[in-house]
Amino acid sequence: MRTTAFNASPHTGEAGIPVSPIEVDSLTKEYPTTKSGVLRAVNNLSFSVRAGETYALLGPNGAGKSTTIEILEGHRKPTSGRVSVLGTTPYKAAPSFRARIGIVLQEATDAGELRVAESLQALAAYYPRPRAVDELITAVGLDGKDSQRISTLSGGQRRRLDVAMGLIGNPELLFLDEPTTGFDPDARRAFWELIRGLRAEGTTIVLTTHYLDEAEQLADRLGIITDGRLIAEGTPDSLGGPELRRPRVTWIDDDGAHPGIAREEVTERPAEVVHRLSDGGSREPRNLQVRVPTLEDIYLELLKQHKETSAGQRSHDHTAGATS
Numbered sequence: 001m002r003t004t005a006f007n008a009s010p011h012t013g014e015a016g017i018p019v020s021p022i023e024v025d026s027l028t029k030e031y032p033t034t035k036s037g038v039l040r041a042v043n044n045l046s047f048s049v050r051a052g053e054t055y056a057l058l059g060p061n062g063a064g065k066s067t068t069i070e071i072l073e074g075h076r077k078p079t080s081g082r083v084s085v086l087g088t089t090p091y092k093a094a095p096s097f098r099a100r101i102g103i104v105l106q107e108a109t110d111a112g113e114l115r116v117a118e119s120l121q122a123l124a125a126y127y128p129r130p131r132a133v134d135e136l137i138t139a140v141g142l143d144g145k146d147s148q149r150i151s152t153l154s155g156g157q158r159r160r161l162d163v164a165m166g167l168i169g170n171p172e173l174l175f176l177d178e179p180t181t182g183f184d185p186d187a188r189r190a191f192w193e194l195i196r197g198l199r200a201e202g203t204t205i206v207l208t209t210h211y212l213d214e215a216e217q218l219a220d221r222l223g224i225i226t227d228g229r230l231i232a233e234g235t236p237d238s239l240g241g242p243e244l245r246r247p248r249v250t251w252i253d254d255d256g257a258h259p260g261i262a263r264e265e266v267t268e269r270p271a272e273v274v275h276r277l278s279d280g281g282s283r284e285p286r287n288l289q290v291r292v293p294t295l296e297d298i299y300l301e302l303l304k305q306h307k308e309t310s311a312g313q314r315s316h317d318h319t320a321g322a323t324s
């Protein structure tokens, strides 16, 4: 068993050894398909999440993020591999496990005719140390909506209530599956503050999102999944490595035989390139810009590289198969 000691409130495993709250080792999940085959949604995936860390799982639609999260929550059983969450195997865990985790699913469950505060009160009764309902309503920005029927909330307000439902039990470990879909920009920023507050309290958070700025704002580390595999992992400042982070100088070249050509130079010394292009500052190349790659640029580049490598591998396998 891989074990790691961490500074912030380590969880204790079966043998009393401190372990990461989440350890995923060679996880594979296959779904049966209608054509009596299988779809491998998660493929030999390994990663761990440290105590008190916010970890973002990123990846395109269908990459296997929700499947992974559902296995971590105990809602699905792995086909193979080992998963440990808070020191237990989630799908076999005792009911007390549920009280220690908070879940915000991608899709809200039907709330019937319940009202905001009463739904949270009802849920709070299941937890040994729930959060105060009125404080939570304020924290998620639903002030004044206490007695409104859930069915009449707007999409974004409903999503905020989902987040409140995930937090009501005061969880040690919080799963957020695309939590801010449908939020307006203001509400997203308020939500980020809420998450930062939870992180400061020591809550371990696993987040999936398609908003790269959200991942950059919230995550200590990021993992990129595609085709069920982890293709890159790192901090928002280091993901992709120095090569993908080099600044780009772009301009429109009007000097050559064909004026108006868009140019780009990738460089570690953008000031030097600008100096050269502007003849020491004496002229202005058209649309001259220096751009540092954003997390989104790096993410897209990593996915592109993965696609190219996979295509190359497939064609190599095909050729090798044809000649063997």
Ligand SMILES: Nc1ncnc2c1ncn2[C@@H]1O[C@H](COP(=O)(O)OP(=O)(O)OP(=O)(O)O)[C@@H](O)[C@H]1O
Pocket (backbone or CB within 6 Å): 031, 032, 039, 041, 059, 060, 061, 062, 063, 064, 065, 066, 067, 068
């Ligand atoms: N219950 C299921 N039965 C069969 N196939 C499934 C099931 N759930 C998911 N899949 C398939 O597994 C793959 C991974 O899906 P998953 O929902 O985990 O992806 P995701 O990364 O969360 O995608 P998104 O960003 O769109 O939410 C997809 O091809 C999906 O169609």
